[in-house]
Amino acid sequence: MKFGIQVNEGPYQHQAADSAYNFAKAAIDAGHEIFRIFFYHDGVNNGTRLTTPPQDDRNIVKRWSELAADHNVDLVICVAAAQRRGICDADESKRNGKDADNLAEGFRISGLGQLIEAGIESDRLLVFGD
Amino acid sequence: MLLHTVNKSPFERNSFAQCMGHAKKGSSVLLIEDGVFAALKGAANESVVSNAIGDIGVYVLGPDLNARGMTDEDVIDGVKIVDYTGFVELAAEHDVVQSWL
Numbered sequence: 001m002k003f004g005i006q007v008n009e010g011p012y013q014h015q016a017a018d019s020a021y022n023f024a025k026a027a028i029d030a031g032h033e034i035f036r037i038f039f040y041h042d043g044v045n046n047g048t049r050l051t052t053p054p055q056d057d058r059n060i061v062k063r064w065s066e067l068a069a070d071h072n073v074d075l076v077i078c079v080a081a082a083q084r085r086g087i088c089d090a091d092e093s094k095r096n097g098k099d100a101d102n103l104a105e106g107f108r109i110s111g112l113g114q115l116i117e118a119g120i121e122s123d124r125l126l127v128f129g130d
Numbered sequence: 131m132l133l134h135t136v137n138k139s140p141f142e143r144n145s146f147a148q149c150m151g152h153a154k155k156g157s158s159v160l161l162i163e164d165g166v167f168a169a170l171k172g173a174a175n176e177s178v179v180s181n182a183i184g185d186i187g188v189y190v191l192g193p194d195l196n197a198r199g200m201t202d203e204d205v206i207d208g209v210k211i212v213d214y215t216g217f218v219e220l221a222a223e224h225d226v227v228q229s230w231l
Contacts, residue, residue, distance in 0.1 A: 001222050008231075015163045015194075019137075022193070023221075026214035032222070124221050126135070127229035 002035040003027050004122030006115060008129030010045035011060035012053070016128040017046055021063055023126065028071050036074040036118040037064075039107075043129070044082040047075070049104035061104050068106030075107045076114045131156050133224035137163035137231065140175045145230040150178055150186075158187035160212070160220055166195045169209045176206055183208035191217060 005024060009016035024034050039046050051061040068075050077087060083096070089109050093101035103109065119125050134153055140146040146161075146168045153159055159182075161168050168175060169190040179188055183206075192211045195201070202211055212220065221227050 003221070015137075019162060019194075022214045023217060027218045027221075030215060030218050032218065124227050126221060126227050127231065128137075129229075129231045 001032045001124070002122045003032055004035050004118035004125040005037045006118075006125065006127045006129070007037060007039050007043040007046060008041045008127065010042040011051070013042065013045075014130050016130065017043070017060050018058075020126075020128040021060070021067070023128075024067060024073065028067075028073075034071070034073045035122045036076055036114065038076050038078065038115045038118055039081075040078045040115065041081055041129070042085070044077045044085055044087045047077045047082070047087055047104050047107040048102045050102050051104075065104050065106040073106075077103070077107050077109045078115075079109050079111050082109055131158070131224050133157070133220050133227045134159045135227065135229045136161055136165040136168065137229075139164040139167040140173075141167060146175070147178070149228075149230045150182060153182070153186050155185040158189060158220060158224060160217065161188070161190040161209075162194055162217070163191075164198075166190050166198060166200065169195070169205045170200065171204055171206050179206050179209065189216070189220060 007020045011017045067073050088101050089103040090101045134149045136146045136149050138145045188209045189212050192213050
Protein backbone atom coordinates (compact mmCIF):
# COMPACT_ATOMS: atom_id res chain seq x y z
CA MET A 1 0.00 0.00 0.00
CA LYS A 2 1.10 3.57 -0.74
CA PHE A 3 1.09 6.09 2.11
CA GLY A 4 1.33 9.85 1.79
CA ILE A 5 2.31 11.84 4.87
CA GLN A 6 1.96 15.53 5.65
CA VAL A 7 4.00 17.11 8.47
CA ASN A 8 2.88 20.54 9.70
CA GLU A 9 5.16 21.12 12.69
CA GLY A 10 8.86 21.68 13.16
CA PRO A 11 11.30 19.36 14.92
CA TYR A 12 11.86 19.59 18.70
CA GLN A 13 8.74 21.76 18.97
CA HIS A 14 5.90 19.28 18.63
CA GLN A 15 5.70 15.50 18.58
CA ALA A 16 4.35 15.55 15.00
CA ALA A 17 7.81 15.13 13.42
CA ASP A 18 8.54 12.13 15.65
CA SER A 19 5.11 10.56 15.15
CA ALA A 20 5.36 10.95 11.38
CA TYR A 21 8.85 9.44 11.32
CA ASN A 22 7.85 6.48 13.50
CA PHE A 23 4.81 5.85 11.33
CA ALA A 24 6.84 6.04 8.11
CA LYS A 25 9.47 3.69 9.52
CA ALA A 26 6.87 1.15 10.68
CA ALA A 27 5.10 1.32 7.30
CA ILE A 28 8.33 0.67 5.41
CA ASP A 29 9.24 -2.17 7.80
CA ALA A 30 5.84 -3.73 7.10
CA GLY A 31 6.55 -3.66 3.35
CA HIS A 32 4.47 -0.60 2.45
CA GLU A 33 5.63 2.27 0.28
CA ILE A 34 5.85 5.90 1.36
CA PHE A 35 4.87 7.78 -1.79
CA ARG A 36 5.88 11.17 -0.41
CA ILE A 37 6.31 13.13 2.80
CA PHE A 38 5.22 16.73 2.40
CA PHE A 39 6.50 19.29 4.90
CA TYR A 40 4.16 22.23 5.26
CA HIS A 41 3.92 25.31 7.51
CA ASP A 42 6.50 25.06 10.35
CA GLY A 43 7.13 21.49 9.15
CA VAL A 44 9.63 22.94 6.64
CA ASN A 45 12.06 23.36 9.56
CA ASN A 46 12.56 19.58 9.39
CA GLY A 47 14.67 20.26 6.29
CA THR A 48 17.54 22.48 7.47
CA ARG A 49 20.92 20.77 7.47
CA LEU A 50 22.28 23.35 9.95
CA THR A 51 20.45 21.58 12.78
CA THR A 52 22.91 20.56 15.49
CA PRO A 53 21.14 18.85 18.39
CA PRO A 54 23.10 17.65 21.46
CA GLN A 55 24.80 14.30 20.85
CA ASP A 56 22.54 12.45 23.28
CA ASP A 57 19.40 13.65 21.48
CA ARG A 58 17.92 12.27 18.28
CA ASN A 59 18.89 14.13 15.13
CA ILE A 60 15.49 14.55 13.52
CA VAL A 61 16.76 16.14 10.30
CA LYS A 62 19.49 13.54 9.76
CA ARG A 63 16.95 10.81 10.47
CA TRP A 64 14.78 12.09 7.59
CA SER A 65 17.80 12.27 5.27
CA GLU A 66 18.71 8.69 6.14
CA LEU A 67 15.15 7.55 5.52
CA ALA A 68 15.30 9.16 2.08
CA ALA A 69 18.66 7.58 1.27
CA ASP A 70 17.83 4.10 2.57
CA HIS A 71 14.30 3.78 1.24
CA ASN A 72 14.11 6.29 -1.60
CA VAL A 73 11.43 8.36 0.17
CA ASP A 74 10.50 11.63 -1.55
CA LEU A 75 10.82 14.44 1.01
CA VAL A 76 9.21 17.62 -0.27
CA ILE A 77 9.36 21.04 1.38
CA CYS A 78 6.67 23.60 0.56
CA VAL A 79 8.37 26.49 -1.22
CA ALA A 80 6.15 29.31 0.10
CA ALA A 81 6.39 28.07 3.69
CA ALA A 82 10.16 27.57 3.26
CA GLN A 83 10.83 31.07 1.92
CA ARG A 84 9.07 32.61 4.89
CA ARG A 85 11.18 30.57 7.29
CA GLY A 86 14.58 30.85 5.64
CA ILE A 87 14.82 27.33 4.27
CA CYS A 88 16.35 27.25 0.78
CA ASP A 89 18.37 25.15 -1.61
CA ALA A 90 21.16 26.53 -3.81
CA ASP A 91 18.79 27.52 -6.64
CA GLU A 92 16.31 29.29 -4.36
CA SER A 93 19.18 31.02 -2.59
CA LYS A 94 20.56 32.37 -5.86
CA ARG A 95 17.14 33.35 -7.16
CA ASN A 96 16.40 35.37 -4.03
CA GLY A 97 19.88 36.88 -3.80
CA LYS A 98 20.83 35.16 -0.55
CA ASP A 99 24.37 34.36 0.58
CA ALA A 100 23.73 30.80 1.77
CA ASP A 101 21.53 27.75 1.46
CA ASN A 102 20.60 25.16 4.06
CA LEU A 103 18.45 22.40 2.59
CA ALA A 104 19.33 19.00 4.04
CA GLU A 105 20.29 15.96 1.99
CA GLY A 106 17.36 14.05 0.54
CA PHE A 107 14.90 16.98 0.65
CA ARG A 108 13.67 18.96 -2.33
CA ILE A 109 11.71 22.19 -2.53
CA SER A 110 8.50 22.26 -4.51
CA GLY A 111 4.92 23.49 -4.40
CA LEU A 112 1.52 22.54 -3.03
CA GLY A 113 0.74 20.58 -6.20
CA GLN A 114 3.03 17.91 -4.75
CA LEU A 115 0.71 17.58 -1.76
CA ILE A 116 -2.33 17.30 -4.02
CA GLU A 117 -0.54 14.68 -6.09
CA ALA A 118 0.36 12.75 -2.91
CA GLY A 119 -3.34 12.80 -1.98
CA ILE A 120 -4.29 11.43 -5.38
CA GLU A 121 -1.52 8.87 -5.81
CA SER A 122 -1.42 7.52 -2.26
CA ASP A 123 -3.92 5.00 -0.92
CA ARG A 124 -3.96 6.85 2.40
CA LEU A 125 -2.88 10.36 3.40
CA LEU A 126 -2.03 10.98 7.05
CA VAL A 127 -1.54 14.42 8.57
CA PHE A 128 0.70 14.99 11.56
CA GLY A 129 0.57 18.40 13.19
CA ASP A 130 -0.67 20.49 16.07
CA MET B 131 -14.76 3.00 6.97
CA LEU B 132 -12.76 5.74 8.59
CA LEU B 133 -9.88 5.66 10.99
CA HIS B 134 -9.89 8.82 13.09
CA THR B 135 -6.70 9.85 14.86
CA VAL B 136 -6.88 12.27 17.79
CA ASN B 137 -3.69 13.87 19.14
CA LYS B 138 -5.06 16.28 21.76
CA SER B 139 -5.95 15.65 25.38
CA PRO B 140 -9.72 15.89 25.95
CA PHE B 141 -8.85 18.22 28.84
CA GLU B 142 -7.09 20.64 26.51
CA ARG B 143 -9.23 20.81 23.37
CA ASN B 144 -12.58 19.46 22.25
CA SER B 145 -11.28 17.51 19.24
CA PHE B 146 -11.87 14.15 20.93
CA ALA B 147 -15.50 15.00 21.69
CA GLN B 148 -15.93 16.33 18.14
CA CYS B 149 -14.41 13.18 16.73
CA MET B 150 -16.62 10.89 18.83
CA GLY B 151 -19.63 12.94 17.74
CA HIS B 152 -18.78 12.34 14.09
CA ALA B 153 -17.48 8.76 14.23
CA LYS B 154 -19.94 6.32 12.69
CA LYS B 155 -20.63 2.77 13.78
CA GLY B 156 -17.93 0.48 12.41
CA SER B 157 -15.26 3.17 12.29
CA SER B 158 -12.26 3.35 14.59
CA VAL B 159 -10.57 5.98 16.70
CA LEU B 160 -6.85 5.88 17.46
CA LEU B 161 -5.56 8.05 20.29
CA ILE B 162 -1.99 9.30 19.75
CA GLU B 163 0.32 11.86 21.36
CA ASP B 164 -1.61 13.79 24.08
CA GLY B 165 -4.79 12.13 22.79
CA VAL B 166 -3.88 9.11 24.92
CA PHE B 167 -5.29 10.92 27.98
CA ALA B 168 -8.76 10.18 26.60
CA ALA B 169 -8.09 6.49 27.31
CA LEU B 170 -7.40 7.09 31.00
CA LYS B 171 -9.53 5.01 33.36
CA GLY B 172 -11.52 7.05 35.87
CA ALA B 173 -11.18 10.33 33.97
CA ALA B 174 -14.17 12.60 33.32
CA ASN B 175 -14.75 11.38 29.78
CA GLU B 176 -14.56 7.64 30.59
CA SER B 177 -18.27 7.08 29.84
CA VAL B 178 -17.88 8.65 26.37
CA VAL B 179 -15.27 6.01 25.57
CA SER B 180 -16.89 3.01 27.27
CA ASN B 181 -20.30 3.75 25.74
CA ALA B 182 -18.77 3.96 22.27
CA ILE B 183 -16.84 0.69 22.49
CA GLY B 184 -18.70 -1.96 20.56
CA ASP B 185 -19.96 0.47 17.92
CA ILE B 186 -16.56 2.09 17.46
CA GLY B 187 -13.13 0.51 17.82
CA VAL B 188 -11.09 2.57 20.25
CA TYR B 189 -7.30 2.18 20.13
CA VAL B 190 -4.44 3.89 21.90
CA LEU B 191 -0.80 4.13 20.81
CA GLY B 192 1.25 2.25 23.42
CA PRO B 193 4.55 4.15 23.06
CA ASP B 194 2.75 7.50 23.55
CA LEU B 195 0.85 6.05 26.52
CA ASN B 196 4.08 4.84 28.16
CA ALA B 197 5.86 8.13 27.39
CA ARG B 198 3.25 9.84 29.58
CA GLY B 199 3.75 7.51 32.52
CA MET B 200 0.73 5.33 31.88
CA THR B 201 0.57 1.57 31.48
CA ASP B 202 -1.98 -0.98 30.22
CA GLU B 203 -3.50 -0.94 33.73
CA ASP B 204 -4.49 2.71 33.41
CA VAL B 205 -6.51 2.23 30.24
CA ILE B 206 -10.32 1.97 30.07
CA ASP B 207 -11.52 -1.62 29.59
CA GLY B 208 -12.08 -2.42 25.93
CA VAL B 209 -9.59 0.12 24.60
CA LYS B 210 -6.99 -1.74 22.56
CA ILE B 211 -3.32 -0.85 22.81
CA VAL B 212 -1.30 -0.87 19.58
CA ASP B 213 2.29 -0.06 18.63
CA TYR B 214 3.38 1.77 15.44
CA THR B 215 3.06 -1.47 13.47
CA GLY B 216 -0.54 -1.64 14.69
CA PHE B 217 -1.02 2.02 13.71
CA VAL B 218 0.11 1.18 10.16
CA GLU B 219 -2.21 -1.85 10.08
CA LEU B 220 -5.18 0.25 11.21
CA ALA B 221 -4.40 2.85 8.54
CA ALA B 222 -4.24 0.14 5.89
CA GLU B 223 -7.42 -1.61 7.05
CA HIS B 224 -9.55 1.54 6.91
CA ASP B 225 -10.43 3.34 3.67
CA VAL B 226 -9.55 6.82 4.88
CA VAL B 227 -7.53 8.27 7.74
CA GLN B 228 -8.95 11.46 9.25
CA SER B 229 -6.40 13.23 11.43
CA TRP B 230 -8.10 15.43 14.04
CA LEU B 231 -5.58 18.12 14.87
